[in-house]
Amino acid sequence: MKIFIVEDEAALADALDDKFKHEGYQTKVVYEGGSAFKAAKEFKPDIVLLDLLLPKKGGYEVLKEIKDDEELKSVPVIILSNLDTDEDIKKSMALGAADYFVKSNHPLKEVIEKVKTQLLKAK
Amino acid sequence: MQILLFVLLNLAAFAGILSFFWRSRNKLKEKLERLGAEARTFEKSMAEIKEARQAVYERNQALISANKDLEDTKVAALNILEDLDITKVELETINTRIKSILASIGEGVVAIDENNNVIEVNETAETLLGFMHNEMIGKNWLSITNIYNADGKELPKKERLISKAFSLKKMVSSGPVSVKTTLYLKKRNGDKFPVYMAVSPIFLSGKIIGAVLVFRDITEELQLEKVKADFIAIASHQLRTPLTAISWYTEMLLSGDVGKITISQKKYLEEVNEGNRRMIELVNALLNVSRLEVGSFTVEPEQLDIKDFAKGVCSGIRIDAKKKNIELIENYGAKIPKITADKDLVLIILQNLLSNAVKYTPEGGKVNIDISLSGKKELLIKVSDTGIGIPEAQKNKIFQKLFRADNARVIDSGGTGLGLYIIKSVLDQTTGRIWFESVENKGTTFYISAPVNWMEKKSGTRKLSPEGGV
Numbered sequence A: 001m002k003i004f005i006v007e008d009e010a011a012l013a014d015a016l017d018d019k020f021k022h023e024g025y026q027t028k029v030v031y032e033g034g035s036a037f038k039a040a041k042e043f044k045p046d047i048v049l050l051d052l053l054l055p056k057k058g059g060y061e062v063l064k065e066i067k068d069d070e071e072l073k074s075v076p077v078i079i080l081s082n083l084d085t086d087e088d089i090k091k092s093m094a095l096g097a098a099d100y101f102v103k104s105n106h107p108l109k110e111v112i113e114k115v116k117t118q119l120l121k122a123k
Numbered sequence B: 001m002q003i004l005l006f007v008l009l010n011l012a013a014f015a016g017i018l019s020f021f022w023r024s025r026n027k028l029k030e031k032l033e034r035l036g037a038e039a040r041t042f043e044k045s046m047a048e049i050k051e052a053r054q055a056v057y058e059r060n061q062a063l064i065s066a067n068k069d070l071e072d073t074k075v076a077a078l079n080i081l082e083d084l085d086i087t088k089v090e091l092e093t094i095n096t097r098i099k100s101i102l103a104s105i106g107e108g109v110v111a112i113d114e115n116n117n118v119i120e121v122n123e124t125a126e127t128l129l130g131f132m133h134n135e136m137i138g139k140n141w142l143s144i145t146n147i148y149n150a151d152g153k154e155l156p157k158k159e160r161l162i163s164k165a166f167s168l169k170k171m172v173s174s175g176p177v178s179v180k181t182t183l184y185l186k187k188r189n190g191d192k193f194p195v196y197m198a199v200s201p202i203f204l205s206g207k208i209i210g211a212v213l214v215f216r217d218i219t220e221e222l223q224l225e226k227v228k229a230d231f232i233a234i235a236s237h238q239l240r241t242p243l244t245a246i247s248w249y250t251e252m253l254l255s256g257d258v259g260k261i262t263i264s265q266k267k268y269l270e271e272v273n274e275g276n277r278r279m280i281e282l283v284n285a286l287l288n289v290s291r292l293e294v295g296s297f298t299v300e301p302e303q304l305d306i307k308d309f310a311k312g313v314c315s316g317i318r319i320d321a322k323k324k325n326i327e328l329i330e331n332y333g334a335k336i337p338k339i340t341a342d343k344d345l346v347l348i349i350l351q352n353l354l355s356n357a358v359k360y361t362p363e364g365g366k367v368n369i370d371i372s373l374s375g376k377k378e379l380l381i382k383v384s385d386t387g388i389g390i391p392e393a394q395k396n397k398i399f400q401k402l403f404r405a406d407n408a409r410v411i412d413s414g415g416t417g418l419g420l421y422i423i424k425s426v427l428d429q430t431t432g433r434i435w436f437e438s439v440e441n442k443g444t445t446f447y448i449s450a451p452v453n454w455m456e457k458k459s460g461t462r463k464l465s466p467e468g469g470v
Helices: A010-022 A036-043 A059-068 A086-094 A108-122 B002-104 B123-129 B161-166 B219-254 B263-294 B306-323 B343-359 B392-397 B406-411 B419-428
Strands: A002-006 A026-030 A047-050 A077-081 A099-102 B108-113 B118-121 B183-186 B192-204 B207-217 B302-304 B327-332 B339-341 B366-374 B378-385 B433-439 B443-451
Touching: A002 A010, A002 A036, A010 A026, A010 A108, A010 B219, A026 A036, A036 A059, A047 A059, A047 A108, A059 A077, A059 A086, A077 A108, A086 A099, A099 A108, A108 B219, B108 B123, B123 B207, B161 B192, B161 B207, B192 B219, B219 B263, B263 B419, B302 B343, B306 B327, B306 B343, B306 B366, B339 B343, B343 B366, B343 B378, B343 B419, B343 B443, B419 B433
Parallel strands: A002 A026, A002 A047, A047 A077, A077 A099, B327 B366
Antiparallel strands: B108 B118, B108 B207, B183 B192, B192 B207, B302 B339, B366 B378, B378 B443, B433 B443
């Protein structure tokens, strides 16, 4: 299973990368939004973990690019952000996100559980 | 012969004289009779004249009386006219005063009659709506402008504040009718602007004869709120990011992902994790406080079975209670209807009160929750414990922000001092009340009272975050 991680905070991106590799997943990390879509097209992930506040191109734009793409639109995207307003959550879900997690409120094991659940749903 | 002739002549003369006297007598008699008749006529005339004079006299008296009445009436009329002059001046003074007051008010003010026709409007309303004074006076208010909710949909007639104000059955002193959500009014040119609006019905002899609408353009207030909300959102994001890193890395170390750790290392890492968890909790609590104080929190009420909901909260609390061998007793009154409330806000209230009760009750103690109806439409929630109580000297500070009682600090140094402040703020903003009774070292009972229709929908940037959040 391939997990595509878009996260600008290196510490968090590396934690996710290490944890999912440790759990046996194949991962690809991108630290900014500008190249995210192109990298996703090449990587062909089973699931995407996407931050919202990103350099070069914001998370919403990346989400829209993924959902507008025939090849990638069925890939579940989980938003992992420390933004927590209703507006952010509603907007993400409206753009096609599968779920929304406020990072600080959830331990990594819950993020892993959520990814597993989404992958089962996507099957 | 001569004598005879003489006698005859004398007789003739005598006869003539007799005849003369007879005729004279008759004439005299006729005359006397005529005189008598005239005298009677005269008497009659005199009586009639007398009557006529009496009538004239009486008429004259009546005229005099009428004249006097007229004089009195004239005086009275003059007095009334004088009074009217004074009243007119007074009315003009009052009118000028009202117009000056209306003109100086920064809010738009529109007075309408019971048929929604505009009877008065101030300059601010003219400016805000883009209509001239004479274009609105006498026109139906509903044909002048429309009112919309935040989604841009026209407000249904029954939800319009005018309809709500006119539906008030009796004189009330509870103030004007208003809503907490932002409404939008349409200008003459079709543009819409956000308003805060309040409508007060006008009562006369117990009947509604019209209403006064007061509205304020809140464009700048909304912009300011957005700036504040954006700041809170970014600040919270920046605060949470390093806390997330600490949380995830300690979690990975503790799970042995990067190798086995010693017992001491595990203990230290758990301390780091616990400290970090408290920091995240504090950030969430401070964000709640900030949203409560700015008023930017969302309220989404639903029909809530409070009994089932409280049972769910208690089952979570019971885990901590068991660890301290504390008995958690639940009592629910009969026939409690579903309440209208935001379940996240009710969760914040119940969770805080119950976890405080367990936290500050020594091992082996008791915590009670009672939920019942007080009267027909008032919900009463009672949370009592056999805990440490609140020191007498600190009771007046218990709802203050960041305040923690001395005896509470001894038991738990890590509390935020925000729980009760948040509960009180939520209740203050949702028509609920909280109070308590407490005896130090014996226990505390918190009471919450709220209407069954507790909370109204309110738009904002974010719902308040119960522990754990999204």
